[in-house]
Amino acid sequence: MTPTMRLMYLIAASLFILGIKGLSHPRTAVRGNILGAVGMLLAIVTTLIGYGIVSVWVVWAGMVIGSVAGVYLALNVPMTAMPQMVALLNGFGGIASLLVAGAELWLQLKETQFEGAASPTAAFGVSTGLSGLIGGVTFTGSLVAFAKLQELKWIDNPQFVIPNRNLVVGLLALLCVTAVVGLSREPTNPLIYAVLCVLALVLGFLLTVPIGGADMPVVIALLNSYSGLAAAATGFVINNDVLVIAGSLVGSSGIILTRIMCKAMNRSFINVLFGTMGGGDTGPKADEVYAGKIKSTTPEELAILFESARRVVVVPGYGLAVAQAQHAVRDLYNKLTQHGVEVEFGIHPVAGRMPGHMNVLLAEAEIPYEVMKEMDEINPTFDFTDVVVVIGANDVVNPLARENNNGPIAGMPILDVDKARTVVVLKRSLSPGFAGIPNPLFAADNTLMLFADAKKGLQEINTALTELVR
Incomplete structure (x- = not known):
């Protein structure tokens, strides 16, 4: 290995370290991703050319093909x-x-x-x-x-x-x-x-x-x-x-x-x-949990509720990602903050289907990082929260995690949204989350259900708010 190759490898390794450091926070994540990608490109090109494995033209061809594939996936994978x-x-x-x-x-x-x-x-x-x-x-x-x-x-x-x-x-x-x-x-x-x-x-x-x-x-x-x-x-x-x-x-x-x-x-x-996660009983059946206890609401009723609130916490989940409702929730955030309402977002570590899923969605909609709160930080505040808006989340707000010792989410720390004065849940239906169990939160006395697509429901709430404050 030549001294030049060693130098290139050292630079690449440094870029990897800086890249991972950047990925530790949403604000620097994009820069960290770029640094890591540049480091990997440098390492690959140095290896292929330095060892004489392929010609420079083959390297360029590979870069072009890889770039086209990467751009295609970035634009088309939702x-x-x-x-x-x-x-x-x-x-x-x-x-x-x-x-x-x-x-x-x-x-x-x-x-x-x-x-x-x-x-x-x-x-x-x-x-x-x-x-x-x-x-x-x-x-x-x-x-x-x-x-x-x-x-x-x-x-x-x-x-x-x-x-x-x-x-x-x-x-x-x-x-x-x-x-x-x-x-x-x-x-x-x-x-x-x-x-x-x-x-x-x-x-x-x-x-x-x-x-x-x-x-x-x-x-x-x-x-x-x-x-x-x-x-x-x-x-x-x-x-x-x-x-x-x-x-x-x-x-x-x-x-x-x-x-x-x-x-x-x-x-x-x-x-x-060792692959021994999951399992356990599913607990009570949906009919036992929901029968005669669900209270539906309308966007107009929710607009009145939000208009009188002082503090609102939004809890995003996978349903928000499916509906691509991040921009609609940003509009709700803007409307509420303009009227003096304190708004924060409660992010569970496993909300969505991978770590940081919700943070990325909210950052894409230009929601400030400062109002995105982790579970340990937001949980103590639910006792004095007027309204919690649960958008497409299910398992991460399911009280059965605290109450059922044998279920698939038994003992999992959750966002204690049920402690708020009022809980508003936006969901298409009462279908269970990824764990496959019903959620007693939906039938709680302080819960209102808005059955709608998350994006459409939020847009209707925003329209009702606009009409209300005219």
């Missing part, structure tokens, strides 16, 4: 499908690590057998095995996560309920570890690596398929960490420092995010790691 996109990208990272490690093993085998080169060390075999193991688990696990987020019917097929699943998973994990040990002794044995990859692909599927949709944000964070760890292991395989650094950064940040998400959902990190 914000509601971004979690699925992240899951796929995690999977692509995993399978890339698996294939690169396998290709390097094959090259080492050829050099050993036909060119008289010395046999690779045990460290090479272990690194190759870990690349295949983590990469395989990441790939199939990410595909399952994508299918669940996309709500594909086949993923909930009863045939996926495997008898003695824990025993099967434990046996597969033991076989994978045995294969890694085998590669440490025979670093260029392609058969062992092929068997390991197949076992890892099956293991990733079995680890992820029983996890419920409500826990998918945590799984996405963990799979992101896996993809980084697989890349780091592959960096040791091909002796590439910048890949080790980038993979380590992604892996460690993913683990940290996963732990934060586990705390936010009252889930055990060990359960996430």
